[in-house]
Amino acid sequence: MKNVKHLECINCGKTYPAEPGVYTCPDCGPEGILDVIYDYDYIKSRVSKESFKENREYTIWRYTDFLPIKPDSARPRLRVGWTPLYDTAVLAEAIGLDKLYMKDDGQNPTASLKDRASAIAVVKAMEEGAKLIACSSTGNAASSLAGNAASVGMRTCIFVPQRAPQGKIAQLQIFGATVISVQGDYREAFQLSAEAIKKYGWYNRNAAINPYLAEGKKTVSLEICEQLDWQVPDWVVFSVGDGCTIGGAYKGFLDLYNVGFIDRLPKFLGVQASGCDPLTRAFISGGKMEPTAENTLADSIAVGVPRNPEKALRAVRKTGGVYINVSDDEILAAMRLLGNTSGIFGEPAGVAGLAGLKKAVAEGIIKRNETVVCAVTGNGLKDVNNAIKAAGEPMKVNPNLDELVSALEQRPGFFDYLNQ
């Protein structure tokens, strides 16, 4: 890996070689999360805006020069990344913006942004000769790991909290993972996975522990910039749970800044659920993150003890951004708004970003003339129960035209289309 200099502890600054078995800083413990430090001069010698114009690899692997993997390493076979960036004019108008792009990361192979991280995990595990990868997850990290690992015959063992939705569990089982439903919350699932990984020596895909996963997630930012022809939006919006996604997204923009592809960073809007907002609280208080309850239907961001608070706060603080909370009702409303106006179906955590964006615009934090990119981090099909909650039940009609006509005539607004 000529493009990687070393790993650096974000807590104490000590550096370590980027070698197998190195996870967190031994001196700082779990808080000593390591950051991958690149040789940007080397990367600059390898890529340019022109080289990307010629590049036909429309997956995250177009960015191999920015990734902490050996160039010739085996890769999972799923098509991860290069998800669509939609110019959503009707939605923009609905929430009071001139220009809004939605990055639909629910279009990844296992239907969430987490595929970006899991693809890297599988590459690193294969580089190290590992035979089993383990992780704990609220669901998406798990299914992405199981799917990407299955594509190359790698075994997985997945620890999920009791509340993980059935759709996510079904995916895991179909992908052949050994699924352990820990009868407790996310914290307990995480803890048990850590103990088992230590005991058995499995490869560890826990995002905040493994320094390489955020590097996979950062590809979402590389894509956003390239899809905008290297123009930097004024704001980027991410929902935040564990903190690894927003931390990774920040790293992506930093990389592009460091190689001179862009000349500034966007402001980051981090969005948490009101019922589980440890990072919003830390952002407002300016102090350390304190644990909170996990009371939200947006299960993918229901993380009371984020494992990566430093990177998550850094992304927002260093860019002049903001953390904001949204209620579950606001999340469900955002799901409807997004689907109605753009044909994108996001899971609750996947649309929490949009809910927060709507609020930030209404509160004047984001101005109408600022360009915004908002990520949809997971597909709504992953959590149908909440979609039903958001959308309501269909009309029920017997197979009879008269009955249908009468039902339609009673439906408020149905015939409005005639006047459009």
Place this chain on the structure above:
Amino acid sequence: MKNVKHLECINCGKTYPAEPGVYTCPDCGPEGILDVIYDYDYIKSRVSKESFKENREYTIWRYTDFLPIKPDSARPRLRVGWTPLYDTAVLAEAIGLDKLYMKDDGQNPTASLKDRASAIAVVKAMEEGAKLIACSSTGNAASSLAGNAASVGMRTCIFVPQRAPQGKIAQLQIFGATVISVQGDYREAFQLSAEAIKKYGWYNRNAAINPYLAEGKKTVSLEICEQLDWQVPDWVVFSVGDGCTIGGAYKGFLDLYNVGFIDRLPKFLGVQASGCDPLTRAFISGGKMEPTAENTLADSIAVGVPRNPEKALRAVRKTGGVYINVSDDEILAAMRLLGNTSGIFGEPAGVAGLAGLKKAVAEGIIKRNETVVCAVTGNGLKDVNNAIKAAGEPMKVNPNLDELVSALEQRPGFFDYLNQ
């Protein structure tokens, strides 16, 4: 549309101009399905294998010269098509083939192949100045129509049979469609939609009626060929319900043959569920299609009265192919096999093709050394209940290492990975 000559009745051969309002042949009634006839000389003057090498539009719109739309027509904003074609070596070996590719059409924006048809429906509706599009559907045609229409602010009214799975309904509701759950089977939903469309003059997206939809579906074949660098596989495999998908797929290969991109057609393997197999029966008897019951968990192909039997039978008969049946258990087993070996998650109808392929290889219909492309027509997240049926429940463990260790030791084969 300089590339289109006219519409031709597949029953009596009469031709009609490709103009708004023309659906089926007035002389033949519902059996007079129209086929779009192209000017292949004109198309040849517009495209070449070289022009496709330069084409960066990685959606179905790269094939506009093969599509019955005006070149400058407005299009839905979702990214439809150019789904991944995976070389699935482990799966190939598992079922006894040297070379097998899976075309994962569950990666379309609303997670099924039907997005290809619905995208065309939305374009045609906009060309005609329509204000509302209606259809009846077992689910996927509906959600794809609702999503694609929502992306451009077009209203939709969708008729679904009572049994459509919740996930598919939720998608519709989120996309803002007016959903009418007809308390009856698919036939009754179709009939009621036809009556309402006639009464209100809505744009009709019913696939067998509207001659343009199969033209969207054919893009799956154009992609398969291009992704194989214009090599023709020996066999292509599709699950079959209404018959429009396999009919469309056949048309795609025919188009490529007619412009000289390929020099032969692949054989078509059509796969039906044992509990709903009118086309297999017609294929075996050599006679006309007779209605059957709709007894299968693969809801997307549970069509007792296919509306497009002629095109569906033609695809198989004209290519020297075969129709084959699979049981629901074989479908669920195929779901596990596909997920385990390749990381692809298909819905029951989406993996029925693979189940039939496995059987066709076992029965010697398809030989080991023949190259096969098998379509996965919809994503497994659309029908989680059946995925749970296929995959079983996860291990339940309290947050305690000793309990976990003991549970893993009792799990047959878990520690086999140590010997790999």
